[in-house]
Amino acid sequence: MLTYVVRRLLYSIPVLFLSTFLSFIFVSYAGNPLAQIRQNPRIPASTIHNLIVQNHLDKPVVLRYFYWLKEAIFHKFGDSLLVAQPIWPDITRTLGHTAQVVLLAELVAIVIGVAVGIYSAIRQYSAFDYTFTTISFLGYAMPTFWLALLLQILFVDIYLKWHVRIFYTSGLNSGSSGSTWSLDRLQHIALPVATLSIISFALYSRYMRASMLDVINSDYVRTARAKGVPEWRVIMRHVFRNALIPIVTIAALNLGAVLGGAIVTETVFTLDGIGYYFVSRLGTLDLYAVMAYLTVTAVIIIAFNLLADILYGYLDPRIRYD
């Protein structure tokens, strides 16, 4: 197992190098970061010259990549392209906020999705099954920004009608408590968590239902029933546990993807998360901040892919790593 992990980690180094190199080339050609500055006729030539020299914008793109790589490795991604803002504190801060929202959302989605998936499989083709199948597809198909806006309007209308503040519609805090797990923070992140949960719930409930149906008809389940094992025990001990294995893999992969930033959700709710950070930096063509985001995201995805593989082997003793 250890050899396998080390090998996978070593493989990921060239993957990371290549992905950052290609990203750097593409992002560099996406636009001229000095275009907006050049538009302003009042900006003196000396300022433009300073910015070009300070940011190596007069050098070939390939060479600039290595300047960036040096900064990334030795100075934690260095500073933003034009404004001398250090990037690493921004990344750690925003990633922390994203993690809080995304992990909570995934937890809610997994718990509800798995429960609904189990019950739908047990009561296949029942009214419950049809209802939640419809809800799942709706959740899956609904555009995130639209769902987010609907939730915002709903809770503002509740506030206006009954003067009860259940949830806030944007930001991370409004006061009264600075704690991460304060009621105030939870009231702020509840709607983004709900938005992400509804979408992920659709995914998990469908997978869980399909996985349960695969297992529920297997020989060992039939044997257990023939032996007179109570039905709830058959479901929970023999069906549920085995059906959960693919869900763990999917959850690990999904988590890696959404940790890279729930871009739309974070933007609509103005959450100071990494997805929002990426969008705002991309808007100003802040190449170095965008690269930092892409690198961190790439690392997260590689890590969670590896985690998914390891977990699969950990949960299923039949899997062996060479």
Next chain:
Amino acid sequence: MHRRLWLLVGLGAAVIALAASGSAGAKVAGTGSHVQPAAAPFALAWAHVPRTPAARKASNVLVFGMEQDVAGFNLAEADETEYWAAVTGESPVIRGDYIIDQNGNYHLDLASSVTATKSALTITIRPDAYWYWQGHPKMPVTNADYAYTWQQFMDKNNNVASTTGYNQITGYTLKGTKTIIFHWKTPFADYKDLFGYIYPSKALTGLSFNTFWLNCVCGNDGHPISDGPFYVSNYTKGQGVTLRANPDWYGTKPGLSEIDFKLITDTNSEIQAMRGGEVDAINPSPQTALSQLRNQPGLTYSSVPGFIQEHWDFQFGPKGNPLLKAPWMRQAIAMGMDRVSLIKALYGQIAPGQKPLNNPEYEIGPNATGANQYFAKWSFAPKKALALLAKHCTGGPSTPTRNNTAIWTCNGQKAEFRFNTTSGNQRRETSAAIFTQQLGAIGIKLDPTFMPASQFFGTVLPSYDFDIGEYAWLGTPDPSGFDAIYQCVNTAQNLGGQNYKQYCNHRVDALIKAGDAELDPVKRTADYELAAKLISNDVAIIPLYSSPSILVYKSKIKGMENSNNPTQEGPTWNAELWHW
């Protein structure tokens, strides 16, 4: 296997807890060598901010929705010139000679007198102006601060946003501690826009212009500094800014003890936050969805024309369609466009009554005399346009016809033009759709191309490779902001840097030059007005509309009646007057 599963669940819980503790440690942004405010994280800074408007009223606190984050508070730095940095960290915090009101009029502020002659600019600082520097005794604002500010602008190592005007100063003489005489090689008539903010020289000792005030408006010890009605007590990246009343300010005592700017970047979310009482005021970018707030009980909705001029540029250079060099063609295009219908479509719901611009320079603020509507003669008149085209061209329609396909041919050239503008901008897409249809009805074909702003502004405009382009100019009430737009292009003399249309009229050039050096405001205005008239006669551009500036606030807040200031000062220009 089930034991493994539970272990996994435990691991998941641990990860969530870890992530939570990570986000709990969200610190004031930025570390290292940059000077930081001695402020708590946002959540702690906001710990006492009441959640409801009623409670905020009781505590004298106001929460303001802020649409964009701040890259830095040093507005003179080339990359930190954003609007919200000015609204939060400049207008209410760092003052200058003048402050510009909601009508674009300049009022003496930090200076008690400013006198410009052909050889010098003399500034006297008001005697009661002091720096509030938290943790220090109050210090007077002195002429050394002015000298330091000028030196910062002229230092070639500094990434300054503009040296215009400052570079005409050759040196200075200090008189006492409150008067400074700047000597210039040639007078700079727009002197009121110089020294719009003054740096505290003592407090900034040892700091670099390119990096100070990235995350605060503070001295070299990280403590807030201000000579305005408020000081920045906290800034947390990605979340907001807190202002507190400055006890040492020379003006009217602020009516609020605190203003909290909460970052809400999405306009729809901003609207919901306003409806739901999460914020007390917003200054959003103009979008149709804002119409929801117009008639909302308990809210006051204000809309005024902004200093943003949306317009069409015609290409006069060799890369443009030669037909556009003919004045009659430009006149016909202008008369074929119903600008009123465009404005109704764009802003009818959120800024009713908005009119088309009829002057190639700003006709709002002090310029809005009503007598300078030089472009009005080219207003929508499709029959006149057709008559004009029929004189010079063949093959077009005889009457304006919807879905017309007959295009005029003039001097062997079809009346078909490339129309370039930025993509992802709903207003420009609407404008292209409406005008393509209207001009098509009189036999002129537009071929719209939408492209990323970086390509449009970075490549297409500077290479003069377009026939017609739509974009906006953003400026100050002073007409000299248009110099680089209408001057004949002369790279060697750094003239006409923004004249992407390559328009050139030497009479206009001479008038701009005269106006630029004329210190008599009456004569100066006359120079610029005549230039505007000539530009209108030439149909060098088609002025379309000015984007409205919107301010929505709770009607219970007093003192905000004149706060919708469309200049760079923004709504906080008179924040000291706000109160519940």
